Amino acid sequence: MSRNLVALALVLIATLVGACANPTSTSIDSPQPQSTSTFTPRPSPTAPPALAFEIEGENLYEDPVGSLRLLFEVRNLNPLTVEDLRVTVLLKDADGRPVASQSAHTRLNVLRAGDSAPAMVVFFLGAPAFSGYEVDVYAEKGGYLAGLLHPGLEIVDDLGRVGEWVPYEVLGQVQNVGDSAAESVTLVVTCYDEGGRVVAIGSGAPEERTIPAGGSSQFLVSIGAVAGQIASYKVQVQGLITSED
Known part of the structure; x- marks a missing residue:
């Protein structure tokens, strides 16, 4: 009986030693690195500089019918030609x-570049x-x-005077000293007081259409x-090159 117990003990010891000598391992799937696309941010394009203008000769007043009017000139401070100019006047309270x-x-x-044009906001x-x-x-x-602006229009023999039926009028001639005909010719008169404020604006056209x-x-x-009292005036002229040219 004792021999059987000894034999059983030896078998158990051998089994334990074998288990320790050859342990069973379980493989664990480790996560594999995932491929990711790289993104290199592009620098934002630099915004073009804002166009610069100067407001001159401001004259804010109330007309006889109670409308509020602001007369002024806009000067182009940019080293380039601009077009389609629009102005907005914002009235503000004490808090801005x-x-x-x-x-x-x-x-x-x-x-x-460097030129000015009058405007009136009512x-x-x-x-x-x-x-x-x-x-x-x-x-x-x-x-x-x-691109269509005519380069050769000039004002000559102009004269400003009190009109017979209007407060003021300016007359003269438009000369075309360029190499092509001009059409859609426009004349603009700006009147100033002694302080340089704009006191009147007028527009018209020459007698000849072309x-x-x-x-x-x-x-x-x-x-x-x-x-206000007119102390001086300026006449400006613009026209377009005819489509036939």
Whole structure:
């Protein structure tokens, strides 16, 4: 009996030793690295510099029917031609918050570098109470219109005077000193007081619809409303190269 127990003990010991000598291992699937696409951010394109303008000769007044009017000129401070100029006047309260706004176009559609054009913004039949105002100018870089602008139109023999039926008028001639005919010719008159404020703006056209190369045409621009004493004036002319050229 004791021999059987000894034999059984030896078998158990041998089994344990074998288990320790040859342990069973279980493989664990470790996660494999995943391929990822790399993204290199591109630098944002630099925004083009904003177009620069200067507001000159501001004259804010109330007309006889109670409308609020602001007359001024817009000067192109950019080294390039601009076109399609639009102005917006914001009336603001004491805290700087807008209380009303109105917009208009300048009287000339195209402005070369350094040139100016007048504008008038009207708040018809009055405006809400305000403490100040701001003028914003929007324009496009010279493109289609600038490419059609006639380069050879000049004003000669101009004369400003009190009109018989209007407060003021300017007459003279447009000469075409260029090599091509001009059409859609526009004249703009800006009147100033002694302090340089804009007191009146007028627009018109010459007698001839098309001015041939080397030709001329007379004009008369009437000024219907004046917001001060006129001390000086300026006449500007623009036209387009005819489509036949």
